[in-house]
Amino acid sequence: MESNFPVVDMGLLQTEKRPEAMDKIKDACENWGFFEVVNHGISHELLDTVENLTKGHYKKCMEQRFKEMVASKGLEAVQTEIDDLDWESTFFLKHLPVSNVYEVPDLDDEYRKVMKDFALKLEKLAENLLDLLCENLGLEKGYLKKAFYGSKGSTFGTKVSNYPPCPKPDLIKGLRAHTDAGGIILLFQDDKVSGLQLLKDGSWIDVPPMKHSIVINLGDQLEVITNGTYKSIEHRVIAQQDGTRMSIASFYNPGSDAVIFPAPELIEKTEEENKLKYPKFVFEDYMKLYAGLKFQAKEPRFEAMKAVETTVNLGPIETV
Numbered sequence: 001m002e003s004n005f006p007v008v009d010m011g012l013l014q015t016e017k018r019p020e021a022m023d024k025i026k027d028a029c030e031n032w033g034f035f036e037v038v039n040h041g042i043s044h045e046l047l048d049t050v051e052n053l054t055k056g057h058y059k060k061c062m063e064q065r066f067k068e069m070v071a072s073k074g075l076e077a078v079q080t081e082i083d084d085l086d087w088e089s090t091f092f093l094k095h096l097p098v099s100n101v102y103e104v105p106d107l108d109d110e111y112r113k114v115m116k117d118f119a120l121k122l123e124k125l126a127e128n129l130l131d132l133l134c135e136n137l138g139l140e141k142g143y144l145k146k147a148f149y150g151s152k153g154s155t156f157g158t159k160v161s162n163y164p165p166c167p168k169p170d171l172i173k174g175l176r177a178h179t180d181a182g183g184i185i186l187l188f189q190d191d192k193v194s195g196l197q198l199l200k201d202g203s204w205i206d207v208p209p210m211k212h213s214i215v216i217n218l219g220d221q222l223e224v225i226t227n228g229t230y231k232s233i234e235h236r237v238i239a240q241q242d243g244t245r246m247s248i249a250s251f252y253n254p255g256s257d258a259v260i261f262p263a264p265e266l267i268e269k270t271e272e273e274n275k276l277k278y279p280k281f282v283f284e285d286y287m288k289l290y291a292g293l294k295f296q297a298k299e300p301r302f303e304a305m306k307a308v309e310t311t312v313n314l315g316p317i318e319t320v
Contacts (some may be wrong), residue, residue: 005208007030011039017275026136034217034231036210037129042121044212053111054246058162061106062231064087066164074079078171086175088240089162095119096156097255115158119250121216122186123156125130126252129184129216137226141264147225147263148183150255150283155182161247163195166239174237174245179298180219181290182253187215193245199234207235220298221254222288224278227262232298256284279306 006028012021028035066089072077073085093115094100101107101116130144148154163174174195189196191211195203198217207215220232237247254260261280268275285308289301 002235005205006035007210007213008035009036010037010041011083011113019206022132023135025132029133029136029218029230030201032198033231034207034215034235036207036213036215037125038210038213040125040214041128041216042118042125046114046118046121047212049114050188050248051190051246053114054160054248055162055244057107058089058244060248062091062162063164065089066162075172077168078168080171082172083176085172086237087163087166087169087172088141088163088174089144090235091160093119093154093158093160095158096154097122097152114127119158121157122250123252125214126156126184126186129186130252133184133222133230137229137263137266138255139265143263144183144222144225147260148254148258150258152255154255154258156250157253158248158250163193163237163239163245165242165244167241169239169241172239174239176295177234177236178294179232179234180217180251181221181287181294182219182251183221184252185217185219186250186252187217188248188250189215189245192247193240193243195237195240195245195249197236197238199271204236219251219253220290220301221260223298224302225263225266226261226297227266228277229266251253252285256282256287258283260286278302279308281305281308 005026008021008024008028010021012018025035091104091105099116101112105256131141134141134143143156166172166174177199189209191209194206194209196207196215198207216233218230218232222230223232259280260283262276262278279302284302286305289304293301
């Protein structure tokens, strides 16, 4: 376990230790791209319910399907590394701008209700965290939420994943290395089975499983808006031979038509010779590109958006 992995006690933000907690968030955003939060305002009772229902749903509705997929592809017997498949069983929920929680098949009513409640709490936490980042960056309160807004508000969705035991974890990744395309990601992960790793200074470091914590990481859009002050970090999931790892990742992202560009206040603070490091683009265009290049380096994605920028008249940004 990485002993100096940043863990932020959000309870301290209401005390005289606020400056220390803010410094810890600042350092985590600048040097890790990841941190874990505790005392984040989401009750342990709700988290335990979400975990129990998620694990129960996997066993009841998804485990058998996953085993059949493994058998049909002959994955038990692979001899060489697989680089076009992830050892995970997933489903997706959309919350904003419109929820589909009641349309997704196979979920029982209690689970739907709990996930809806959980999403509302996470949305609030995401917006609270974005304002803390604004404070650290010297941006006005609400700047990042506004930058994400587009014409219909932010997009927000959850990827519910289970990583079953894998017979060949050296040959099949739970989830291949990538950076996240969007804004701020909030992850509620298994506190017993580890597997999430991030790349720091050329080494893969475990993100420690901690009971009732929420892991936060920054996506590509925050790298662009902060003009590279904060960076999205490559991460992956290592499949394990024992135990099924639960992972519930919620993505608080810009609206599809939000125009993303570096915050003018932050460009002024950058070194003279490379003031503007990132292009201006519509989030949806970035996502179309990302869909095909998720497991590749992010820099060529930014370069490709620069090429698009010259051909698109994006006009003034909408602020709401």
